[in-house]
Amino acid sequence: MIVALIFVLVAVGSVVFHLLSPWWWTPIASNWTYIDATITMTFWITGGVFVAVVLFLAYCVFRFRAVPGGRATYEPENKRLEVWLTVATALGVAAMLAPGLFVWSRYISVPAHATEIEVVGQQWRWSYRLPGPDGRLGAVETRLIGPDNPLGLVPGDAAGQDDIIIEAEDLHLPIGRPVKVLLRSIDVLHDFYVPEFRAKMDMVPGSVTYFWFTPTRTGTFDVLCAELCGSGHSMMRSRVMVQTAADYQAWLEGQRSFAQLANRK
Amino acid sequence: MSELAHGADGPIPAAEVPEMELPHPHGWWTTYVFSQDAKVIGIQYSLTALAIGMVALVLSWLMRLQLGFPGTFSFIDPQAYYQFITMHGMIMVVYLLTALFLGGFGNYLIPLMLGARDMVFPFVNMLSYWIYLLAVLVLVASFFVPGGPTGAGWTLYPPQAILTGTPGRDWGIVLMLVSLCLFIAGFTMGGLNYVVTVLQARTRGMTLMRMPLTIWGILTATVMALLAFPALFVGAVMLLLDRVLGTSFFMPTLVEMGQQLRYGGGSPILFQHLFWFFGHPEVYIVALPAFGIVSDLISTHARRNIFGYRMMVWAIVVIGALSFVVWAHHMYVSGMHPWFGFFFATTTLIIAIPTAIKVYNWLLTLWHGNIHLNVPMLFALGFIVTFVNGGLTGLFLGNVVVDVPLSDTMFVVAHFHMVMGVAPVMVIFGGMYHWYPKVTGRMLDSAMGKVHFWVTFLGAYAIFFPMHYLGLLGVPRRYYEIGETSFVPASAHDLNAFISVVALVVGAAQMLFLFNLIWSLWHGKDAGPNPWRATTLEWQTPETPPGHGNWGRELPVVYRWAYDYAVPGVEQDFVPQNQPLPPRAQVAKGDATP
């Protein structure tokens, strides 16, 4: 019967689409392969359930369609069946939740030796700050932001003097070293989003948020904003270059620190 | 046979429901315009919601034109695009779906299905509609003020919503917030009414556990709305104060376009908590009435008792309760404390269990049924497919760490359109084809109905299923254009164009539905009182459409649950709720109709 057939086609078509789709996530460039693995597993479990449900629906539509003189079976409840289905569902859900929570606990525990870097969002551009030789980022305050102090560093803080300030240019990162990305916004919500890294987090004015990852592949990756931030939202772009340690070092030499920038004025 | 079936013939309480004083209309205005009759109010709500829904539909075409063919339509600049998104989202969720399910179906069906003459507070009920209409008008007005409507996204997140980088910052956002406050005030009046009516005005014999699931869905959703909307209300008021008086509830120290603003000390995240404390239950405020209605459609058109009625009721109530402790799954990447992730992922995935039970029970109702593929049944089947699809992708987004790469991408857009866009809309259509005969006395044309169903169902699936893959690819949502990137292949642009074309076709199919609604008023087949041979009380009224006061001289008395289809030993394949006992048994026991 046609209706049942169409529902079968919807189920089968979805699976075929999934298998043949040229649209799939971009190759990963960070340590978060766990996340991809959890997604893949979730796809299998939920895909199986979806196909089973739709095929069963199609079967019912076909097998129990109204025929002259036909009559339904009267069966208000069936405790055993209901309990059985509930337990099976609970197990399926637990099978997805457990790995999910496990990976989340990784996601939120930053390795002690991760390098802290800072990403600053504002309408509609990205700036970056790297710790200088002292390995520490200096203090900042939003109300100090002005034409000659675009990121609002506290001038008296010694830790901030050697901080490298990168404005309107690409961020560079060395491969294989974990980074803790501190996220700050000076106006509205933004979200530092590099599809290849999988990790992301909103940037909230008034507080500092973070995530961590380890770049695992050299290359140049697009930075996008993933939280609506006004009419320039989709134009708020930048790039990250992941480089070998030597290339990174060479690039770093050419960058200027907060103190150097301040003196030039 | 199970306990339930025995309960079906249980004793009828002796206490009479006191007769209700009905306000009697004098003349045309009070009968059709300022009416206090819940049926008229229900129709007014439905028509208003459909009208404003059309605006949202047209906005979705404009967005799809931009996404499918970027740069082709010069009048869609980024500002306009974000205004379209915002108005489309807000109208669809609040002014269309919430208003139509609770104000429309709720008003029409609650008194009729429960054997009441009307809502208990008819005047307040009328007021509720007029305030809703006012809210809609204020919202529409924002299209015509300087700067246009707000473009802050339907989530209205501050600080962005009230700063100059966002379109509609001058008037649009103010009107939006005022309109929401009005809507909530109006809804609260209607909502209290629905709850008191369900609890107090049921006819004799209509115990809670004999109520049709439609009523359970609407009742639970209304209670939830009464608890959830206040969070939005305070959020909206505080945001309005931040915008108009310069307070800083949600505004930290910030620098806008190089300028230090006078705000300081507020918390943007607080608004998100308030918004989603409302926003997540809102999803279920839309879903639960849909669950209830679709249960009744499936049972009626499969000619079979709903399977596991008690589980269904409990699932509705449990989902309603749990949905108040999952809100922050919308905020996994908001920067809230990361430990919340564990809690909210767990509660979110737990909700999947009662939800899955509902799906099983719909399927098990079809199983061993006698399925009539009438138009309402087709829409019910379409609902199951799209709801299951969207529910399952919810397991991705609810599972905190999986949400990290997918949040704020087109995957999310695809997910919520499936689960709370397409699925409830399927139920709305199914419900309209189902109850139109009662409302007008005529059937909707079923040939047009079938075309409408197949184009809408297959089209919507073709729009939103592939869209998940754009999200996997990494295409963010709320993007005016994706532009040049290294990770989006050219083929994705073809997919976008395809989606846009299908969206236009699906939109056109809705015009057919509107045409059917009007055409059938005059040309539809005569329906008679009970064209679907249904058991619930609204089909047993002495007149069709039901007259003022619904029941003529005497209220009906209820003897059984709402799902006595194909009862063994009874020849007819359904037994209305107000029929004392199956004819044969009645003779045996000598029971008389009161």
Ligand code: HEM
């Ligand atoms: C054929 C019908 C529909 C089409 C083609 C459509 C299309 C769209 C598009 C293109 C967007 C913008 C996506 C983005 O880039 O973020 C959107 C957003 C949205 N839509 Fe729909 N939509 C439809 C029906 C619905 C329905 C029935 C609902 C009801 C729940 C709905 C609710 C929303 C919401 C809440 C948003 C988000 C707005 C925001 O991001 O602020 N849509 N829709």
Ligand SMILES: [Cu+2]
């Ligand atoms: Cu943005």
Ligand SMILES: [Cu+2]
């Ligand atoms: Cu939610």
